[in-house]
Amino acid sequence: MDGGDRWAGGGGTDTTVQDLSARLWYERELLDLLTFKLEEEQLVLTAGRTRWLSHATREVEQVLERLRAAGLERAAAAATVAHAWELPDDASLRDLADGAPDAAWAEILTAHLAAMTDQTATIRALRDANSQFLRAAARSTQETLATTEPPATTYDAQGRPAAAGDAHLFDRSL
Structure with missing residues (x-):
């Protein structure tokens, strides 16, 4: 199947946008894991068990590394979808949701964006508390x-x- 056939019908149920959605789900799972690891680090800190702090910090760094890789993969998938939907290749998730040719994909992408925004706010608050x-x-x-x-x-x-x-x-001296 060539690229034109894959995008027939506006791409509403296209495998490429499904791939993007799957990557967004994976990234959300990693954000949940990061939240857990930051909460775990916070428990170590508040319990005064600094002996385990290096382990907890290393686990946070490992999840962050996985998130960086997932973010790059998601960006590539988003650029492919943006190109197919005739949007700029650097379109944000909000741009993709706004430019989706199918209302269902617009809703799905908007839900991913909202969930990831909430997760990021939670992570930021945990990071700040742990820093304190x-x-x-x-x-x-x-x-x-x-x-x-x-x-x-x-x-x-x-x-x-x-x-x-x-x-x-x-x-x-005297």
Whole structure:
């Protein structure tokens, strides 16, 4: 089947737009997984179990990498649909929904856009909260380290650390 046959009838049930929709579903699943991983990271932070923080952060990064790849694949599929619908190749998901030749595909693409927008807002809020927890943990660690360091000591005439209270400063410039 050539490209012209695939798009007969305005592309309402075309396999290429179905492929785009499938890629959008996959991306939404990854966004859900990212939300879960960020919530997991937040639980580790709030529980003070920083031992597991590197694992949680690594898992977030792995999902982000998968999302980047899925986003590239989705962009390629969207460009193919945009071209077939005689829209600019760089048409956004909103542009595709607005330019869909079939009301059903317009509705489906609009639903994907709304869901992904909501998921992104949730992810942004989790990311910001986790950043605040990390900053607070870093501050707490710095304060703890500052209180556990032994006081600075001076040395006596033999080069041994002087006992507290035995240190004297002399101005020999006189």
